[in-house]
Amino acid sequence: MGVEGIGASVVRKEDKRFITGKGRYVDDIKLLGMTHAHFIRSPHAHAKVKGIDSSAALNMPGVVAVLTGQQIVDDKVGNLICGWAITSKDGSPMKMGAWPAMAPETVRFVGQAVAVVIAETKNLARDAAEAVVVNYEELPAVADIHAAIKSGAPQLHPEAPGNQVYDWVIGDEGATDAAFAKAANVVKLDVTNNRLAPNAMEPRAAIADYDAAEEHFTLYTTSQNPHVARLVLSAFYNIAPEHKLRVIAPDVGGGFGSKIFIYPEEMVALWASKKVGRPVKWTGDRTEAFLTDAHGRDHVTHAEMAFDAQNKILGLKVKTYANFGAYMSLFSSSVPTYLYATLLSGQYNIPAIHAEVVGVYTNTTPVDAYRGAGRPEASYLIERLMETAARQLKVDPAQLRRSNFITQFPHQTPVIMAYDTGDFNASLDAAMKAIDYAGFPARKAQAKSQGKLRGIGVSCYIEACGIAPSKAVGSLGAGVGLWESAEVRVNPVGTIEILTGSHSHGQGHETTFCQLVAERLGVPISQVSIVHGDTDKVQFGMGTYGSRSAAVGLTAILKAMEKMEAKAKKIAAHALEASEADIVIENGEFKVTGTDKAIALPMVALAAYTAHNLPDGMEPGLKESAFYDPTNFTFPAGTYICELEVDPGTGKTSFVNFVAADDFGRLINPMIVEGQVHGGLVQGIGQALLEHAIYDANGQPVTASFMDYAMPRADDVPSFNLSHTTTLCPGNPLGIKGCGEAGAIGASAAVINAITDAIGKNNLEMPATPDRVWRTIHAA
Amino acid sequence: MSTVKLTVNGKAVAVDVEDRTLLVQLLRDHLNLTGTHVGCDTSQCGACVVHMDGRAVKSCTMLAGQADGASITTIEGIAKGDELHPMQAAFRDNHGLQCGYCTPGMIMSAIDIVHRHGGQLDEATVRTELEGNICRCTGYHNIVKAVLDAAGRMKVSQAAE
Numbered sequence: 001m002g003v004e005g006i007g008a009s010v011v012r013k014e015d016k017r018f019i020t021g022k023g024r025y026v027d028d029i030k031l032l033g034m035t036h037a038h039f040i041r042s043p044h045a046h047a048k049v050k051g052i053d054s055s056a057a058l059n060m061p062g063v064v065a066v067l068t069g070q071q072i073v074d075d076k077v078g079n080l081i082c083g084w085a086i087t088s089k090d091g092s093p094m095k096m097g098a099w100p101a102m103a104p105e106t107v108r109f110v111g112q113a114v115a116v117v118i119a120e121t122k123n124l125a126r127d128a129a130e131a132v133v134v135n136y137e138e139l140p141a142v143a144d145i146h147a148a149i150k151s152g153a154p155q156l157h158p159e160a161p162g163n164q165v166y167d168w169v170i171g172d173e174g175a176t177d178a179a180f181a182k183a184a185n186v187v188k189l190d191v192t193n194n195r196l197a198p199n200a201m202e203p204r205a206a207i208a209d210y211d212a213a214e215e216h217f218t219l220y221t222t223s224q225n226p227h228v229a230r231l232v233l234s235a236f237y238n239i240a241p242e243h244k245l246r247v248i249a250p251d252v253g254g255g256f257g258s259k260i261f262i263y264p265e266e267m268v269a270l271w272a273s274k275k276v277g278r279p280v281k282w283t284g285d286r287t288e289a290f291l292t293d294a295h296g297r298d299h300v301t302h303a304e305m306a307f308d309a310q311n312k313i314l315g316l317k318v319k320t321y322a323n324f325g326a327y328m329s330l331f332s333s334s335v336p337t338y339l340y341a342t343l344l345s346g347q348y349n350i351p352a353i354h355a356e357v358v359g360v361y362t363n364t365t366p367v368d369a370y371r372g373a374g375r376p377e378a379s380y381l382i383e384r385l386m387e388t389a390a391r392q393l394k395v396d397p398a399q400l401r402r403s404n405f406i407t408q409f410p411h412q413t414p415v416i417m418a419y420d421t422g423d424f425n426a427s428l429d430a431a432m433k434a435i436d437y438a439g440f441p442a443r444k445a446q447a448k449s450q451g452k453l454r455g456i457g458v459s460c461y462i463e464a465c466g467i468a469p470s471k472a473v474g475s476l477g478a479g480v481g482l483w484e485s486a487e488v489r490v491n492p493v494g495t496i497e498i499l500t501g502s503h504s505h506g507q508g509h510e511t512t513f514c515q516l517v518a519e520r521l522g523v524p525i526s527q528v529s530i531v532h533g534d535t536d537k538v539q540f541g542m543g544t545y546g547s548r549s550a551a552v553g554l555t556a557i558l559k560a561m562e563k564m565e566a567k568a569k570k571i572a573a574h575a576l577e578a579s580e581a582d583i584v585i586e587n588g589e590f591k592v593t594g595t596d597k598a599i600a601l602p603m604v605a606l607a608a609y610t611a612h613n614l615p616d617g618m619e620p621g622l623k624e625s626a627f628y629d630p631t632n633f634t635f636p637a638g639t640y641i642c643e644l645e646v647d648p649g650t651g652k653t654s655f656v657n658f659v660a661a662d663d664f665g666r667l668i669n670p671m672i673v674e675g676q677v678h679g680g681l682v683q684g685i686g687q688a689l690l691e692h693a694i695y696d697a698n699g700q701p702v703t704a705s706f707m708d709y710a711m712p713r714a715d716d717v718p719s720f721n722l723s724h725t726t727t728l729c730p731g732n733p734l735g736i737k738g739c740g741e742a743g744a745i746g747a748s749a750a751v752i753n754a755i756t757d758a759i760g761k762n763n764l765e766m767p768a769t770p771d772r773v774w775r776t777i778h779a780a
Numbered sequence: 781m782s783t784v785k786l787t788v789n790g791k792a793v794a795v796d797v798e799d800r801t802l803l804v805q806l807l808r809d810h811l812n813l814t815g816t817h818v819g820c821d822t823s824q825c826g827a828c829v830v831h832m833d834g835r836a837v838k839s840c841t842m843l844a845g846q847a848d849g850a851s852i853t854t855i856e857g858i859a860k861g862d863e864l865h866p867m868q869a870a871f872r873d874n875h876g877l878q879c880g881y882c883t884p885g886m887i888m889s890a891i892d893i894v895h896r897h898g899g900q901l902d903e904a905t906v907r908t909e910l911e912g913n914i915c916r917c918t919g920y921h922n923i924v925k926a927v928l929d930a931a932g933r934m935k936v937s938q939a940a941e
Contacts, residue, residue, distance in 0.1 A: 011872055018880030019868040019887065021815015021855035028814035123798065201819045201827060201881040201916050253817075253881030254916050286820040506879030506917045675875050678919035706824035706914065714910035714920040719903065743919070 005519035006734075009671035013525060014510040023251045026205035026220050027283045034207070035064050037269060037282040038125035040115040040132050041291065042107035045141035045363035045699025046154065049105055049114055049134065057117060057131040062124035065276050066132060067268070068115040069102035077101055077271050078237040080264065082328035083479035086166050086337055086359075094166040094359070097157025099327035101237075101264040101271075107136070108156055108326035109365050110701055111291025116268055118276050122283075141363035141699035145300050145321045148360045156326060156361040165324055165333070165359035170341045171414050176354035179315030183306035187389040193377045194766045195298035195323070195693040196686075197709055198370045200505075202253020203284040204293060208269035212277060216244045221266050223249040224259045224503050225543020228480070230535050232262045232330070239270045249533040252505035256683070257369040258293045259505065260545050261330040265292070290704040295693055296370020298323040299336060299377050305385050311393055313348055313404050318355040318381065326361060329368035333359065338416075338476050339374030339464075345413035346382035347424045347460045347637060348404040353414040363699040369545065371683055371744040372463070379461040383749035387457070388762055397753070398432060401460050416476075417464055419635050422663060426725040428460060430661035431639040434721050440643065443656075453646040453777075454656070455758025458639065461746030465738035466634035466731065467546030483629035484548070485540045486556035488564045490622040492609040494588075494602025496523070499531045501541015502553030507740065508672040509549060515668050516554060516734075520561055521601060522587040539625060547738030550668060551634050555732045559626035568604050568622060574615045575599050575607060634729045634737040638662035640681070642750040646758045651774025653689060653755060655718035660746075662722070665729040665737035673739045674722050680743020681720055686712040687744075688751035692767050710767070784844045788813070789857030795844070803847050804828045804839040807854060815855040815884045819914070826913030829885035829892075830854045836892035838912075855884035858891070866933035867891050867926075876926030878917035889913050890927045891934075899935040901928060 004010050017023050054066035080099040087093060102113045114134055119125035140154040147153055148163040156163055180186060207220040217240050223229050226247040233239040233247070252259060265282050273280045284292070300321045306314040322336035341355040372379075386404075390397035405424040412418045432438075440456050447454035467473075470481030487499040498513055509532065514525035531537050544553070565585060572590035573580040576597050584593050591598040604622070607613060611620035643656040660677055667673050690710035694702040703709035728735030748766060756762050759777050785794045788811060795810045807813045807830070818840050819827035828840040831853040858865040867887050870876065877883040893909040894901065906927045907920070915923060 012875065014880075015872040015877060018877055018883050019855075019864065019871050020859060021813070021884050023815070023880045025814075025817075025881065027818075028808075030812075123800065199916055201825065201879065201914065202817070203819070251880065254879040256916070285818075286822065286825075508878070671875050675878060675918060675922060678921040679878065679917045680919070682919035683916075705822050706820045707822050711824075711914050711916070712919075713914060714907040714924065717920060719921050719924065720919070 004515055004525045006515055006666070006668050008515065008669065010511055010515060010525065010669055012508050012511045013514065014508065025202055025251045025253055026207060026222050029207055029220055031207060031209055031279040034279040034281050035118050035120060035276060036122040036125045037272060037280050038117045038122065038129045039113040039265065040117065040129050040134060041111045041113050043110060044107060044136055044138050045110050045143065046139040047107050047136040048139065049103060049107060050137050051135040052115055053133040054115065057128040060128045060131060062120035063128045064118040064120065066115060066117050067272055067275060069100055069104035072102050072268065072271060073100055073104045075271065076238055077267060080327065081232065081236045081330065082333050083330050084334040085477040086168055086333045088166045089169040094333055095160040096165065096328050097159045101267040109363055110699060111288070111365065113264060116272060118272055118280060143362060143364060143695040143697055143699040145323050145360055145362065148362045149321065156363065160361055163361040165328065165361060167356065167358050168337050169354070169356045171354040172352055173354045175352040176315045176317055179352040180306045180317065183314050184309040185307045185393060187305045187307070187385060187392050189385050189388050190302050191381055191384055192765050193297045193299040193380060194687060196296040196370055196691050197290050197693045198256045198258035198293055198296060199289065199711060200254030200256055200258055203286060203289045204259065204263065204265065205283040206266045206269045207279060207281045208273035209279040210273040217270055217273070218246045218248065219266060219270055220248045220250065222252050222259050223247065224252070224255040224505060224545055225541070226503065226533055226535055227501060227541045228543055229262050233267065233270065237267055239267065246536045249503055255505045256371040257296065257373055257545055260543065261294055261368055263292065286706060287704045290701060290709065291365060294329045294366050294368035295325065296367065297377060298367050301381055303381055303385055305389060307389065307393065311395060311400060311403060313350050315352040316344060316350050318344060320355065320357045322357055322359050323362050323364065323367055324359050325364045325366035327366045329366040332366065332368040334478070335369050335374045340378050342416045343375050343378035343462065343464060344382060344415055346379065347406060347462050349406050350414065355415070364695055371680065372741045375463040375741065376684065376745045376748065379459070379745045380749045383459045383461070384752065387753040391762055397458050398428060398437065401458065402428060417633065420632055420730050421727045422635060422637050423725060423727050424460060424637060427638045427661040427663055430723050430725055431641045431659050434659040434661065434723060435641045435643055435657055437641065447645055453648055453758040455644055455646065455754040457642045457750045457753025457757055459746045459750035459753065460639045461742065462635055462637040463741060463745050464633040465547035465636055465741065466551030466630050467548045468633060469631055470629050480542065481629065482542055483627050484542055484553040484556040485625065485627045486553070486560045487539055487625040488557065488560040488623065490564060490605045492606050494605045496528045497531055498528060498557055499538045500553055500557060501538055501543065502549040503533050503544045505544065507544065507549060508669065512550065512668045512672060513554060513557060516557060517561065520565065521585055523601065547636065547740040550736045551729065551732055551738045552628060552630050554736065555734060556626050556628035558733060559628050560624045563624035563626060564622060567624065570615055570618065571604050571607050572599050630731060632731045634665070634731055636662065636664050636737040636739065636742050638742060638746065640746045640750040642754040644754045644758065646755060646773060648777055651770035651777065653768065653773065657721065658718050659721040661725060662739065662742055663725045663727055663737070664739040665726065666735040667724065676739045677722055677743045678720055680741060681747045682712050682717050683744040684747025685717055685751055688748040688766050688768060690716060690767050782845055784848050786847050786849065787851040789853055797844050799845060801844045802840055803842050803844050806844040807839060813854050813856050817881055817884060819882065824914065825882065826889055827882050827885040829888040829913070831888060831892065836889050855888060867930040870926040870930035870933060874922050874926040874929055876918065876923045882913060882915045886913050886915065886923060890930065893927065894931045894934050899931045901931045903928065
């Protein structure tokens with residue numbers, strides 16, 4: 001490893017612009033003649049739109065246009081799509097209602113847009129929106145899963161009777177029933193996985209710019225995957241063919257899944273830009289983010305786990321209801337199915353699993369992938385079950401886990417996934433040592449003498465990342481392939497540009513991707529730049545989510561590098577009159593091994609571009625590209641242990657220690673990896689203690705600002721004690737598993753297991769607010 | 781419309797704005813100082829923090845007119861040429877930022893925290909003081925490290941002056 005190569009904690013190249021206020025986010029961009037959009041949104045959870053009167057607004061100063069849902073339907077802009085087809089257990093396709101970009105007839109959640117005002121300034125657009133009169137006829141609404149599945153419940157979409165999108169199953173029901181029939185003990189658990197609002201700090205924004213002469217659109221947008229946005233806008237929404245649409249995602253202020261999806265606001269901005277003949281900008285405010293960014297989680301589950309007399313797991317049965325909100329968002333259907341139920345084996349040998357997932361519509365904001373996407377729900381369920389089992393069977397929770405760990409790899413689970421490698425004992429050992437697990441009883445007794453309830457909670461998570469082998473996901477219903485592409489351009493002066501289809505919105509790609517180049521060529525990272533986020537520059541890309549950018553995106557860069565290096569070696573060998581097989585690359589030079597003959601990279605690059613003396617038949621230039629499709633998912637795994645104290649007088653939780661031992665395979669930049677873990681852990685702790693997107697019975701959101709929705713703040717969370725164990729991923733040449741979501745997947749179970757251990761009562765739902773904990777402690 | 785006269789990053793400016801214009805709008809929309817961000821509109825997240833006459837204020841929660849006659853410093857105004865402010869350098873060196881959106885407000889709040897505590901800070905104090913700045917990426921771990929690191933650096937640099 002060089003000082004800037006793989007494994008070095010290099011300080012980030014991109015930081016200078018962010019710490020000096022020179023980041024360039026969508027809302028920072030101004031175009032000549034730009035207008036501003038303000039959406040008129042439904043105040044009702046379910047209503048008929050009986051009429052829109054915009055005459056007064058149109059007469060107000062600075063108003064350019066008021067455009068309605070009926071107009072966007074009349075102009076044949078496509079309805080929003082869901083890109084993953086799920087088949088119910090009876091063989092029928094999932095049942096979906098139409099989702100127009102603005103509602104012409106019926107609104108189905110608070111915040112759904114019915115019209116948009118385009119004006120000279122943002123304030124004038126807001127003023128005019130106040131003058132638009134929308135006449136609604138309110139309809140009865142269903143706000144949660146329980147209400148939606150009741151017989152006689154109000155119906156959202158005629159296409160989906162009973163508000164049911166699908167009833168999907170996985171695993172072998174007969175084998176699972178047989179396992180339960182011979183069980184010595186059965187452990188049962190009901191859990192709710194609370195609904196979360198993703199809340200990237202930068203609200204979503206879009207600027208659309210239509211060039212009438214060229215019939216060409218440019219869209220600046222807050223996207224994790226600008227090429228996917230272009231593909232969907234072109235292929236399904238009839239905005240423009242791909243060669244007439246450029247999508248730019250500049251600096252993006254966090255995503256966490258919520259900026260994967262193509263939202264109505266981008267579609268409307270593009271369509272409106274052509275209609276008014278000027279650029280149109282929309283920047284959401286925080287309340288719009290709460291109302292319209294896809295939410296996460298929201299499951300209600302009953303699960304049962306069967307054990308034999310030696311406390312070995314025999315089988316697992318799961319029934320989950322998943323809330324999709326009012327419409328099926330882009331990848332929503334896959335989240336509670338292939339991203340959730342396929343991880344229900346956890347780190348354990350479970351011979352038989354059967355899971356059933358019922359997806360339901362409610363009059364709430366659509367739900368889709370949020371950091372972890374299905375895997376936090378699976379991990380939380382399994383790790384709560386294991387803790388419950390340990391309490392019921394009266395065995396140490398760490399030992400119960402250990403005695404059921406998978407130890408042989410590869411391991412085929414009963415729910416599709418084939419784990420390639422891992423060492424679950426190693427991460428459990430590392431975490432137990434870091435927290436001094438053996439010393440806990442003494443610490444608990446000491447705390448008790450001071451009137452505090454101390455608890456310890458273990459969570460052994462596994463996830464499937466490196467999303468994803470295209471053929472495999474295609475066979476499961478995905479509408480896209482999930483490969484990644486890259487291009488390596490060595491300029492004539494020897495500087496290097498890496499063009500990647502991954503998108504960095506906090507992950508530090510501008511540094512880590514350069515580190516691969518430094519490792520292979522021995523050049524300083526200052527000579528390398530990373531280009532991403534622009535469909536006119538980068539050939540293609542599937543973007544950043546599912547902890548895929550290192551395992552898939554960086555491997556694509558490696559493949560392109562290998563091609564470039566092979567050509568460069570030919571040029572060097574030709575120049576040095578040596579055999580190509582004898583050329584090695586060191587410190588930015590191509591050397592003839594065992595001699596002092598060498599040629600520097602810039603000279604090789606110059607030779608490639610002057611083409612005065614290239615090997616016969618070689619094309620000029622030094623630029624290669626690659627598309628890389630992974631052969632399997634990757635399986636990051638680890639153990640988190642949380643030690644905390646509960647004040648029985650107030651129900652307040654205080655952290656004592658939080659340790660994380662993760663196996664991510666090879667680390668490119670440990671500093672950045674640890675930062676990803678810190679952030680993920682706090683999102684998991686936020687779910688466990690603070691966060692909950694709440695609706696009242698009529699579908700009115702109760703938590704639509706940071707004054708109502710408890711975001712984790714610095715004084716809510718501890719500092720962390722991190723460590724790594726390593727088994728290299730055999731599925732990609734760099735041995736990388738991915739680190740972006742682990743914290744959010746594993747943390748919440750550790751916290752709830754610790755609180756329930758502290759208070760001596762097993763049933764406690766998230767978020768474990770002081771009020772809820774106090775009531776649980778003092779319940780009869 | 782009113783004319784607001786103020787000093788921004790050491791430069792006197794006079795800006796004609798609608799009376800309802802917020803200070804953050806004056807900075808971003810009229811002066812193109814886009815380093816100051818808006819994250820919540822309700823004074824909760826602190827992405828908009830700037831210094832007014834040396835004290836941290838949330839620029840989304842005051843009218844531009846209230847800053848008439850004041851001296852405003854934004855994230856663009858704290859480095860001395862190419863020399864970063866110690867707080868900026870500490871955020872970079874400790875990986876105290878990821879997406880960068882909350883970072884300008886974090887840095888401006890953190891400088892104010894160090895000043896108000898005379899550099900005498902511990903982890904618990906930093907965490908309590910950062911209550912008005914929300915970050916979704918870092919989990920605060922490295923932000924806290926950065927502020928403690930910078931408190932030391934700022935003390936050293938003040939002692940040297």
